Amino acid sequence: MVGSSKAVQVVLHIVMIALSLFCLLPFILLIVSSVTSEQTLIQNGYSFFTTDIDLAAYRYLLVDSGTIVRGYLISAGTTVVGTTLNVIVTLLFAYALSRKDLPGRAFLSFFLFFTMLFNGGLVPSYMMWTQVFGIKNTFAALVVPNLLMGAFYVIMMRTYFNTNIPDAVIEAGRIDGASEVRILIQLVLPMSLPIIATIALLVGLGYWNDWLNGLYYISNDRFYGIQVILNRMLLDTLFIKNNASTTLGSQLAIAVPTTAVKMAVATLGAIPVLIAYPFFQRYFVKGITIGAVKG
Amino acid sequence: MKTFKVQTISRIKRYIPLYFMLLPGAAYLIINNYIPMAGIIVAFKKYNYQKGIFGSEFIGLDNFKFLFQTQEAWIITRNTILYNLAFMVIGTTFAVAVAIILNELNGKTMKKVYQTSILVPFLISIVVVSYLVYGFLSSNTGFINKSILEPLGVEGISWYSTPRYWPFILILVSLWKGFGYTSIMYYATLVGIDHSYYEAAMIDGANRWKSIWHITLPSLRPTITILTLMSIGKIFYSDFGLFYQVPMNSGPLINVTNTIDTYVYRGLMEIHNIGMSSAAGFYQSIVGFILILAANFIVRKLDSDSALF
Numbered sequence: 126m127v128g129s130s131k132a133v134q135v136v137l138h139i140v141m142i143a144l145s146l147f148c149l150l151p152f153i154l155l156i157v158s159s160v161t162s163e164q165t166l167i168q169n170g171y172s173f174f175t176t177d178i179d180l181a182a183y184r185y186l187l188v189d190s191g192t193i194v195r196g197y198l199i200s201a202g203t204t205v206v207g208t209t210l211n212v213i214v215t216l217l218f219a220y221a222l223s224r225k226d227l228p229g230r231a232f233l234s235f236f237l238f239f240t241m242l243f244n245g246g247l248v249p250s251y252m253m254w255t256q257v258f259g260i261k262n263t264f265a266a267l268v269v270p271n272l273l274m275g276a277f278y279v280i281m282m283r284t285y286f287n288t289n290i291p292d293a294v295i296e297a298g299r300i301d302g303a304s305e306v307r308i309l310i311q312l313v314l315p316m317s318l319p320i321i322a323t324i325a326l327l328v329g330l331g332y333w334n335d336w337l338n339g340l341y342y343i344s345n346d347r348f349y350g351i352q353v354i355l356n357r358m359l360l361d362t363l364f365i366k367n368n369a370s371t372t373l374g375s376q377l378a379i380a381v382p383t384t385a386v387k388m389a390v391a392t393l394g395a396i397p398v399l400i401a402y403p404f405f406q407r408y409f410v411k412g413i414t415i416g417a418v419k420g
Numbered sequence: 421m422k423t424f425k426v427q428t429i430s431r432i433k434r435y436i437p438l439y440f441m442l443l444p445g446a447a448y449l450i451i452n453n454y455i456p457m458a459g460i461i462v463a464f465k466k467y468n469y470q471k472g473i474f475g476s477e478f479i480g481l482d483n484f485k486f487l488f489q490t491q492e493a494w495i496i497t498r499n500t501i502l503y504n505l506a507f508m509v510i511g512t513t514f515a516v517a518v519a520i521i522l523n524e525l526n527g528k529t530m531k532k533v534y535q536t537s538i539l540v541p542f543l544i545s546i547v548v549v550s551y552l553v554y555g556f557l558s559s560n561t562g563f564i565n566k567s568i569l570e571p572l573g574v575e576g577i578s579w580y581s582t583p584r585y586w587p588f589i590l591i592l593v594s595l596w597k598g599f600g601y602t603s604i605m606y607y608a609t610l611v612g613i614d615h616s617y618y619e620a621a622m623i624d625g626a627n628r629w630k631s632i633w634h635i636t637l638p639s640l641r642p643t644i645t646i647l648t649l650m651s652i653g654k655i656f657y658s659d660f661g662l663f664y665q666v667p668m669n670s671g672p673l674i675n676v677t678n679t680i681d682t683y684v685y686r687g688l689m690e691i692h693n694i695g696m697s698s699a700a701g702f703y704q705s706i707v708g709f710i711l712i713l714a715a716n717f718i719v720r721k722l723d724s725d726s727a728l729f
Contacts, residue, residue: 133628137521138530144518145537148600151552152540154563158555170566171555218445221438228435233442238729240453242653243709246701247684248694249459250452252473274448305437334545337660341689355547359554360669384561391551398543406536409543413601414608 152395159183159388166384181382182389192346192354193393200350203267204332211328212321214274215282220309222279223286224295241276251341266342267350272331278324281415285320286313323412326405333398355394358387463702467694483699492683496700500679503663504655506591507598512644514599519606520636524628535607538600546597546661553593553666581672590677593666594659602647609643610636642725649719649728653712656680656704680704 150173158171162179186193222233250270260266290313298308314321339353349357357364402409463483465476487493518538525531541549556563557579565576579585613635621631658679667677680700687697712728720727 133524134526137525138527140521141518141525141530141534145534148538148541148596151555151596154555155552166561170561171558171563172567173563214444214448217441221441224438227438228432233446236446237449240449242712243457244453244705245456245458245460246705247681248688248698248701249456249462249473251688252462253451253455253459256469256472269452271452273452274445276449279445305441309441330543334543334547336545336547352545352547355545355551356665359547359550359665387551388555391548395544395548399540402540402543403536406539409539410535410604413604 152399155388155395156392159385159392161385163382163385171388179382179385182385185381185386186389186393192349193351193390195347196349196351196354197393199267199348200333200352202264203335203350204329206264207268207272207332208325208329210268211273211278212325215279215324215328216317216321218274219279219282220286220313223283223290225287225292237276237279247341254342261342262345262348263342264348267335267338267348268332270338270342272328272335272338278328281412282317282320282324285317285415289320290316319408319411320415323408323415326408327412330398351394355390358390457705460698460702460705462694463698467698483695484703487696487699487703490696492678493700495675496678496680496683499676500658500681501655503587503590503594503658503679504651506587507594508648508651508655510591511595511598511602512648514595515602516606516637516640516644518599518603519610519640520632522603522607523610523636524632535600535604538603540600541597542601544597546659547665549593549597550661550665550668553589554668557589580668580670583673583676586667586673586676590662590666594662597662605647606640606643609640613639642723645719645723646728649715652715653708655711656708658682660685 154171154173157173157175158166159182160178160180161172161175162177163181165175165177165179218237221227222230222237224230227233254266254270255261258265260269294312294316295308298312303311334352336350336352336356339348339350340356343349343353346357459473462473462476464478464480465473466479466482467473468476471477522531522534525534554562557565559565559576559578559580562576562579564579569576577585579589617635618631621635626634658681660681663677663679664682664685667673670677680703684697684701684704687693687700716728
């Protein structure tokens with residue numbers, strides 16, 4: 126931007142640096158605390174600095190207790206399966222809806238959009254999923270309810286098709302005698318990779334971070350994903366200790382570093398997203414920007 | 421007549437593959453969204469597990485009578501609305517300010533760094549956030565009690581059982597988690613402004629403040645309107661994790677952390693009072709729906725381009 130003085134620029138940079146630190150510092154507290162020895166933590170509390178590094182909490186979580194490793198696998202499986210299904214269903218629905226010549230298009234758009242305005246809430250959904258479909262304590266409970274397809278992403282993708290794929294391309298395909306399926310796969314899909322990547326990313330993040338489906342529908346702790354384990358460990362202080370016995374058998378003498386374990390487990394929940402973030406940042410910002418434009 | 425019919429049939433036939441593409445999504449919406457919508461009538465029933473929602477006995481407005489006789493009905497409504505209003509006013513002001521700062525800043529690399537950092541809290545699940553908060557507020561090992569209050573000679577505060585701090589804590593946490601996202605959204609609008617406007621204003625002798633006031637802010641108006649409209653439509657809904665997990669489901673805090681969503685959840689899963697829970701859910705769905713229609717109606721009157729539908 127042109128025309129603001131150097132002093133103003135310096136002040137603005139200071140403000141933004143302060144805000145960036147405000148956003149990042151809590152993570153430093155979390156990570157530093159997770160590698161501090163239990164004794165120091167009990168004495169000095171959670172802190173931003175430590176000289177007494179001790180990885181006991183991680184050793185306990187990753188080696189001694191199977192819970193976290195299993196939680197990681199469940200979360201990863203849910204994310205991959207859920208994201209794949211969601212992108213396929215969303216893509217098919219959005220593409221068909223983007224075709225301006227489709228009879229019944231207005232009704233179908235309304236049918237989709239109405240789900241953003243009105244919803245039945247938790248009680249009827251919970252009863253339907255548990256009693257009609259019996260999904261309690263199944264893998265499907267983590268993938269299917271609420272997350273498999275959302276009107277917002279469908280509208281985002283439909284808008285992309287309508288603005289970025291000229292009708293002439295589809296018309297040309299049709300004249301050449303290509304079937305609808307071939308038009309979608311061979312003509313439309315290659316032109317839509319940016320929006321597919323963006324939506325896959327947002328959906329994937331949603332699945333990785335989701336803990337509500339686990340909270341509602343999973344009561345057997347063998348099926349807990351990482352976020353649900355996090356939820357349980359903070360609210361139920363016995364959860365950490367109870368899980369100690371699962372693999373250790375009779376060796377209960379080992380003291381669990383409870384204070385550090387709390388921070389270590391949260392670090393493990395956050396770290397995959399933090400590591401992947403620089404790589405997907407571009408698509409993520411694009412997603413926000415598209416979302417900002419009216420669908 | 422006959423040719424017309426044949427034409428229509430062949431026209432529809434051409435679209436059959438497209439209808440097949442719609443099928444999985446449509447089936448999902450019916451199951452996941454529309455059946456539960458019909459299921460809200462459970463609020464008028466005495467729910468019986470064996471008979472299910474549609475077979476249970478009809479009891480009229482009894483569930484609502486019980487719900488609205490309690491103090492809680494008022495508390496959860498008040499909390500949900502007031503927190504949302506606070507998030508809306510504080511969150512929007514803050515995000516607009518950050519967007520304007522980003523827009524004014526020189527230096528591409530630093531700008532990227534700032535954008536990247538302020539988005540990080542948005543990526544993290546609310547469950548992890550509750551641990552971050554716990555790191556600061558835990559009464560025995562928290563950073564605030566141990567590293568700030570103790571050295572000052574002040575006695576530590578038992579945060580998770582002192583309700584009066586929580587409105588501020590929750591607003592701060594919500595701001596921390598969300599402002600980056602909204603700021604980038606507003607900033608994206610600003611990037612699109614034609615630079616010749618600013619140059620023309622400068623030639624006319626306008627200073628920075630004047631250009632911000634007369635060019636930057638007005639161009640944000642449609643985005644502000646639509647986001648505010650969406651928040652008003654959601655004013656009866658709250659982020660369950662923020663109000664349940666971040667205060668660690670702590671009993672002494674319930675009066676300042678209970679919202680409609682946490683009430684419905686506790687009624688269904690913890691207290692097993694399905695009558696009250698479903699009445700509160702019905703109340704939320706219906707009032708929420710009316711609010712979103714009303715908000716959209718008002719915006720359409722004021723500025724039809726910004727309306728949602």
